[in-house]
Amino acid sequence: MSNDSNMKPCALLFGEAGPIFAATPSLGLCTKVEVRVGTATPPCANPYFGFTLTFPRDPGQVTSEKEGRGVCYAYDPSSDKPVPSDFTITVKFPRASISCSHLPVPAVIQNRFPKVEDWQGFTYLIVRLDDSSHPTIEGYRKEYFNSPDPKLQGWVNYHGKINGVSFLEVLHQRAFSFIVELPIASYRESMGDQNLPGLFTYGYPCQPADVQEMKALVDKKRGRAFPPCYAFDNDNAHITAINQSVIQDTLWVHREAELIAEERLLAYFVTPIRVISEGHAVHLVVPVSKAWRDLHDLAWLRLTADNPLIKVKIHDISTPRHTGPALWTGKIIGSNNSAPELRTHPIQDHELIVRVRAASIPRILIRHYPNRRTADKALAQGTQN
Template identity: 30%
Template sequence: MCRLNVYLKEGTHVTVKGYGNPFDHPDHPSDGWINYNQPVAGNMTLIDVIEQRIFSFVVAAPDRVLERYWSQELPGPFRYPFGEDHSWSLERYEEQLHVLKYRGPQFAAALTFNNDNEHLAAMTQSQVQDVMWLCREVQQVADTKLRTYFVNVEENSLINLIDEFYAIVPLKDDFIHRFREIWPQLIKNEFLQIKLFDSDEKPASWDAKIIEHPRDLAIMSHHQIRDNDLVLRVRRPRPESQRGADFEVHVFENRAIANAALNRWNTVSLKFDDQLKECKRKVDAVCMFHPRAKPSAAEAAAEAPQDIRFKMALHRALLRGNGFYDLLVRDQPYDRAPRRLPIVNYLDIDEGFITALLLEVLPEDRTRFYSYMSRRPLGLGCIAAGPGFGKTTVISVAAIGMAATLGKIYAFAPTHVATDTFSERLSRVTKTVTDQYNKRNSTRRRRALIVRGYKFRDEYDAFIGILRNSHSGTTATNWRADSN
């Protein structure tokens, strides 16, 4: 055995990964050391030990082993080769991807980051590098002209609000081979635009939607749809849109007539979403976590108040994933105790409503559920259990309690089905809890309003469906809320 002394160089310091993570062990002295900076021995606290400049270790190895391994020069800290400017710039991305050749799986997956710059680099580049190659392929697809013929859409509605057609686009083998890698990615989004060409004039631009199973359409029985046929439903734009509303398309009743008049087919190209707009939105969102970024609130002053800056620093530290040591300890004055993570009480409401909420939780879980929801570090929580253990109900109870404490709550789920289930459960829980409260208390509460949102296009289609058939009611959309 031997003793190893470690001396920190000037300008270096110790950091503790994971410092600040919740620790709750009130029956053990370590709870005071970690949570309340109480002395470990004499007047020395755990922070005093960590902040030393000299450390001594007793090592179960001879000195020659230590000399062999501790005398090696360690590599410098890892840095991504993308500089320090991570704002949106297509020109810079092109240079990085083509001139500097930063392509391919060069870097190991990282869940934590040592500083904000590495975090911003990883988060922005993970978005950009997924989209830049897609953008180039989308442009090449758009530059490829294809022959197409159109079919009238059969409508049962008495009111035909918009001229619509089916477009049948036979894809040649060379087109399929050229874009075989990108094609599955492109058609994930069923909406696109088609450009319609006529001599040298500016092409018309019509909205289109991919028909996933065209053979299921009765009208397609006359058109012998082949495996390489792309079938679209297209909509003639409104005249005021200046997108070629008066463009003449050639419509055929069946495939045989269309094949006999190949010279009358229209020429089109396919303009898929290059996802640049969405990518820019994500990059801009990531850059909001730059240390010099201003608060997102519109009313924020030029210089953010100290408490706001502290909250923003907490958010950045949380996303870096290495703990909060620098923020809670090193950034504090020497004579001041370390700060603690803010605690949020999500059940800061009257006792009567808490009682009504807890009736929805299993009896054996009520005490710990209340304790958990009333003391959440940074306002974060995680509820996990196997299937059938009541997770959806418990999360719904938590959301209703949070809404009563904080106001409007935005909730989401990983799939459409899960979102539907969550919405329905929220509707049921708020009704039951409110009824229980109103039975037991003289003051009355109203149920929370649960709004299940859809994409704009889905909302639009439902609205058009109601206009076309005023008796469709809730069948105009796929989700039916609790009518109560």
């Protein structure tokens, strides 16, 4: 799920030998814009061959903050946190619609890098777009704030020119020329789009309609969770992520609810001795263990968030002519409830109190426990009702 990147330091030229607009510091030039070229397999996105341009913001983004522009952050997959970020534009070359030339760096270009001494470790790369193909450019036309450097800000935002060339003209080239810090032999083996893995897929239909098929898919795919994603390559990936986040979250809670519903938990009523008539409400104490609450806690918080009405099955009832469980309706109430009949029944935070309303059939004669100690003793002995 990590961002498997093979982006190499380089310099970007305009044309095959024109002005140098971006370079990494290792090439010894003092350009304001850094560039890297290569392949990348970002999480939850298609692998690509392309390059990134990174524009610095004002130091610490202090000026941007004072001007009311705020501070820009970007999601960092390695730390799973937003971090202050520079301005980045990513250019992805169209897959299987390019041709690449890997050549020694011409002498006329070498002369423009006076600090580079050994050119054996460099490649002159030209990436040509096929007819009618176009790169995918991510980040272009997002507002770039850097008022301490108005020339660079104007070049990015307002079609200004540097060395007689606008930023849009750089991006509109049909052939991109790079000086790459990588030997030619290594570049031929590791760069280009010929060795890219297949296109990314979540492995789920974007809008599933069959519930059983969806359950089977979820059961089959027991891998790690997908990391957060804030951009998508296409509408299907976007719709799939939105739908599956709801479907799988709901399915998980539903299955937890089914497991809880199948459990038979010990409980006792807090009420005077009498036959409970239809519609009468009484308190039911369910002394679940802390381990039980911890096991179901994540789902439990979801299931009880709106304090819904619940169905309570009362098993093993001692009522003539009725063998099945009684089914009553109730609501979970707080463990600190101040009802008078609960004062002698101290309840721990992980235990449950349910206020249930008796159904018409069957009519149940229930036992009275004057205090918690008596009730716990009866539960330990398996006393019914």
